[in-house]
Amino acid sequence: TYEKVWIVASMVLIVGFIATITYGAVGPGIAMIDDDGGDINPDKINDDERFAEPGVEHVGGNEYEVTVVAQAWSYTPSEIEIPANSEVTFYVTSRDVTHSFSVVGTNVNTMVVPGQVSEMTAKFDEPDEYGILCNEYCGEFHHTMEGKLNVV
Ligand code: CUA
Structure with a gap:
């Protein structure tokens, strides 16, 4: 009879639905960072001398280098102070x-x-206070991720 055919067909459908749902839940998922390969390895930042002690460094004349580490949900340092009439190169990592x-x-x-x-460079001529913000959605407290740049 056709009965068996219908039973088998509905079983196949059910298995198919379950497979689809399972794939949707875990398939695409969130890719984890591969610690062993490529350039995407946050641990490498620990080996980068510039980020051992993030902050402001006077490199001569009116030039300053500022290293900043971003990490959910703050910047280190959270407050940066540089003098007016300076040219600042920022080096930022996460x-x-x-x-x-x-x-x-x-x-x-x-x-x-x-x-x-x-890396980016900017000039700050006048004393002022600037807010620093994170514009990239980075999780639950993204909206609280901020810092300050004081030109004095
Ligand atoms: Cu960090 Cu949004």
């Missing part, structure tokens, strides 16, 4: 997920990718 480093009201606005160093 220890965990993708963040951004955006100095509000300036052209400093960059993505910060774990295991990579974002």
Whole structure:
């Protein structure tokens, strides 16, 4: 009879549905960072001397280098102070997920990718206070991730 055929067909359908649901749940998933390969290895940042003690360094004349480490959900250092009339090169990296480093009201606005160093230079002529924000969604407290840049 056809009865067996229908039973088998419905079994196949059910198994198919379960497989589809399972794949949807775990298949695409969230890719974990591969600690052993490629450039995407946040641990490498620990070996990068510039990030051993993040902060402001006077490199001569009116030039300053500022190293910053982003990590959910803060920046280290959280407050940066540089003198007016300075040219500042920022080196920013992340220890965990993708963040951004955006100095509000300036052209400093960059993505910060774990295991990579974002670099940008800006001039600060006048004393002022700038907010630093993360524009890249990085989890539950993304909206609290902020810092301060004081030009004195
Ligand atoms: Cu860090 Cu959003």
